[in-house]
Amino acid sequence: MDNNEQKKLLRMMLLIRRFEEKLVDLSQDPQKLGGMMIVCTGQEAVAAGVGAALLPEDVIITNHRSHGHLLAKGAEPDLIMAEIFGRRTGYNKGKSGTLHIAVPEVNALCTTTVVGGGIPIAVGTAFAAQYMQKDYVTVCFFGNGASDEGSFHEALNMASLWNLPVIFICENNIYSGAQRMEEHTKVKDIADRAAAYAMRGEIVDGNDSPAVYEAVQRARQDCLSGAGPVLIECKTYRWGGHGTADQQLYQPKDEIARWKEQCPIKGLKASLMRAGVFTEQEFQQFEIEIGHIVEQAVQFAETSPWPDPAEALEDVYV
């Protein structure tokens, strides 16, 4: 991955970070934005790394912690923000809200908040690629917790059986709600579950976005060459609670501090600067641009019209 691409990764992570920090901020004030916000702060390297490895025709299926995935796949901050605000101008006319934003424009075809619910659907979109002999892959994002759902099992077995072009990205952020890994499963590495389907499993440092990018690139080639699906476990950490309403009483403070040391943004920035290809000034330029993008998104959302109540009746059937 060349320097320019790495800078793009860095910029994308920063965009995700600032976009979601803004959400957390806004959600403190029920007048501005009600409800619980589920954000991926600390995990941006996964979204950015995966997004960079994909082409526009590639499909993503994602979950409740999706904003980063959608941004990295190329969705517009304005339209995501407007959807989160429940406005008519949002990607889904306010029907989805923060939890299920679908962006067919960038082939983000399903965002489901049913834990594990997207995994069998990814098998379907991958099946379609094989059936129509089209050269796209499907990436399916889910968490460590989701890997305990039956849907994970059924889906991975079918994907492997049929050699489908699908990359399963398990974002292991150590928690499933308030339960730590060791409180929801005895396996140490979710990647080990791949063997139960005779599938290749791989562990990646989920805070190292170029590493995520490389792994997904390889997996993408595997998929397109017919070598079958891959399960990639990205080891990372959720800095905040499950959502903004979570006081994180169960999350050890020193654990949080340790992981903050490994901030994916700080890490990549430092590495680029060490290599002498990036300056603090360039970073500040990113901050300014992104600050503008986020402000603009909020303004777009806030000034967008609410849907008319009766619009609720639309879009159920074709």
Added chain:
Amino acid sequence: MDNNEQKKLLRMMLLIRRFEEKLVDLSQDPQKLGGMMIVCTGQEAVAAGVGAALLPEDVIITNHRSHGHLLAKGAEPDLIMAEIFGRRTGYNKGKSGTLHIAVPEVNALCTTTVVGGGIPIAVGTAFAAQYMQKDYVTVCFFGNGASDEGSFHEALNMASLWNLPVIFICENNIYSGAQRMEEHTKVKDIADRAAAYAMRGEIVDGNDSPAVYEAVQRARQDCLSGAGPVLIECKTYRWGGHGTADQQLYQPKDEIARWKEQCPIKGLKASLMRAGVFTEQEFQQFEIEIGHIVEQAVQFAETSPWPDPAEALEDVYV
């Protein structure tokens, strides 16, 4: 396992074989016994081996192919037969029929024909043992096909997480309905799936009843000593079709012939005779006794009263 115990295994296998052969026979004549019979001919070593390793207080949870499991756990042939005949005298007053016979009298607490449906229930009965600090184990029978259901995954993960005293017996008879192993999963051995739950997995020759017995004995000790659950895959073969209505067009004739060579009954009989501890005469004695038991069961069932229609309304609620 001593000779006497081995003889008991042999006798149990023969009972299961003749009992089910009779069912297959009777079902040819819709006047006698309608419907499809699902039998375990060729797989008797699993039922017998497991049954012998268990104590009365141990619980079994089984599936659509259950007659052998129930007989080996100590259920009465007469009362099973009457249930299969749909008579009021059957174990479940005719409400279950061949597919879901429950025999609480011998702690066969759930026979479910929902493939995979019993596995989470076994977690519950095992949980109760741990909760009440009682020294019984739960054995859960299911097939290779069932190991593709999500319920398998959720259950094994929970059992392992909580170290529950439960033995998962996967009877791998190569088929899942009309689909061969390689048509329903890419893994070669279902036992390998245990690793996905950090559980011990083991492969046993499912046509060798003493071997099954030994494996279950060991697993039972593991369970009771708190070493947690075990997945035992018994490699065996379904001589007949899925049920009596199945013409087996998809089952290679030479494959069937090969497996018939490895008949679990023939094998154990030969081994005992080779060891000089068993005679053809003793075997014929078994045949006579068992022939009598089976005839008696059929007679009991045939002469038992049908339930009154309105009895259908009973037993829904306590």
Added chain:
Amino acid sequence: MQELTLGQAVNQALREEMSRDERVFIAGEGVGVSIHSGPYGATNGLLEEFGPRRVKDTPVSEAGIAGLAVGASVMGLLPVVEIMFNPFFTIAADQIVNHAAKLRYLSGGKSKFPLVVRVKTGAGIGAGCQHSHNLEAWVAHSPGLKVVMPSTPADAKGLLKSAIRDENPVIFIEDMILHFVPGSVPEGDYTIPIGVADIKKPGRDVTVVTWSKMLGAAFKAAGQLEQEGISVEIVDLRTLVPLDEATILESVEKTGRLVVLHEATRTGGFGGEIAALVAEKAFDALKAPIKRITAPDIPVPFSKPLEDFYIPNESSLMEAIRGLL
């Protein structure tokens, strides 16, 4: 016209649609290589004709099968997947009710999910309550789905072809006893619109609203009552969602009396919906109480006399009708 069983009619519809449109494929447990190799099987012969690319035998994984359909359909394919028996639908329920039915709405109308789920159903097959359990009321109560439940081979063919061409998720429920019952079926590209009920028999004195296998009991009762001078109109819903309210209401406005007949258990059954519709919108026309003839609120028992007791029949229907006159 050809004589086909409902199973064969389904088979013909699948064959014709697969020939017509390359995007159609079928998937499910044993839809290709099956334990039942008889000629009545709904998917019989399709593997031989269309090959393993378009006829996918799956693992025993109902959630996976349904998810396959959801994902394939959003990419533009037209999946027709099978859930072997209605009780196993429960395992696929999340995919169907929370995903197939809702994802279009959640996309703000941008995506569509043109899939069909074929579900086999019904008591009378001697397999007990984990194979026989009519749950059409569940899917009818799940906005985003269409629900079709044919009673004759011709309807099955015409409706399945429409279901496959429909751009929405359609749950297509086939009674297993009807699978073996023959009837005349139009050849060629015969379709019936989804959402249109059918007056299977006109009559003056009482309306019987029914669907699927119970049409037979309705006919038997109507035949016998004719001899007593009672004229029964039989409305076969064929489609539960969208419901053809107009046909039901017109019929009741004419006859002034309604009996709803279904095989599913009583409490919470779809008969309540019909009764509620009529009690609201044709109240003034009603000359007598609305009756429901249904299975009792019990699981389907195995034993023959018990299972026979479970299934509603013409006697109880006739008794109900006589009671209204």
Added chain:
Amino acid sequence: MQELTLGQAVNQALREEMSRDERVFIAGEGVGVSIHSGPYGATNGLLEEFGPRRVKDTPVSEAGIAGLAVGASVMGLLPVVEIMFNPFFTIAADQIVNHAAKLRYLSGGKSKFPLVVRVKTGAGIGAGCQHSHNLEAWVAHSPGLKVVMPSTPADAKGLLKSAIRDENPVIFIEDMILHFVPGSVPEGDYTIPIGVADIKKPGRDVTVVTWSKMLGAAFKAAGQLEQEGISVEIVDLRTLVPLDEATILESVEKTGRLVVLHEATRTGGFGGEIAALVAEKAFDALKAPIKRITAPDIPVPFSKPLEDFYIPNESSLMEAIRGLL
């Protein structure tokens, strides 16, 4: 009397039953260590009080959780498991509908399954259709289950205690908005029998049958209509199965008019059952059509004005009632 929210009342009932009977344990996702550490949580503080043996946090495995309850209950324990939101019930549906509900029948009455499944439900929480989807009609249509859906903190306490002591599987459905609404709750061992509806407000002119959160809308409408001289009787079902037919029928026989009010979507909703019951058994008393006020047949939308539109309210109820008089 103490003032508790419904969530706190559930909490108290759990605490009291766990203290009373060692066989009671709770299990579910975050029932011990939770992302919501507030005092309104239904299971708040129970881990601290009863320890990890009796308060089991589970993996995200709804089928597993339900199966745990089935297996533990047949061994004599009294599990109270939680399904976090009603849409996730679909994943547990096979265990609950095909197993918890049917296994007693399949044992010929030999075994019993005294379990409780607590399900959180309801729109108005701004989380969209995969968190909010009222499916009480599904479980009400599944013989072998009892179905309870309380509207007040006191009812929640009294009914949950009865549910835990009931020897049958009980589905106990708690509205998430009600979780935060306070009310007076009797101290100590207060129980309410399952299967008994409650006339929350007597009246003369029209019967409103409702349950759960909609009781609030019924009260608001009744209050306003009182001023117009219209007297509304409010029947709160509290239990859907077994249904208290007598109370409903007596009320309609008195008032001659019926409106059913529920939050679930219209088609196939449990309102149909009530309408059908009355149209059959109190037909002669009816002076006007039966009306249903329900959510429209759509998934629960996210955006505030859309979600508000979805939830039935007192205006549409008042309009319906005025239309009947």
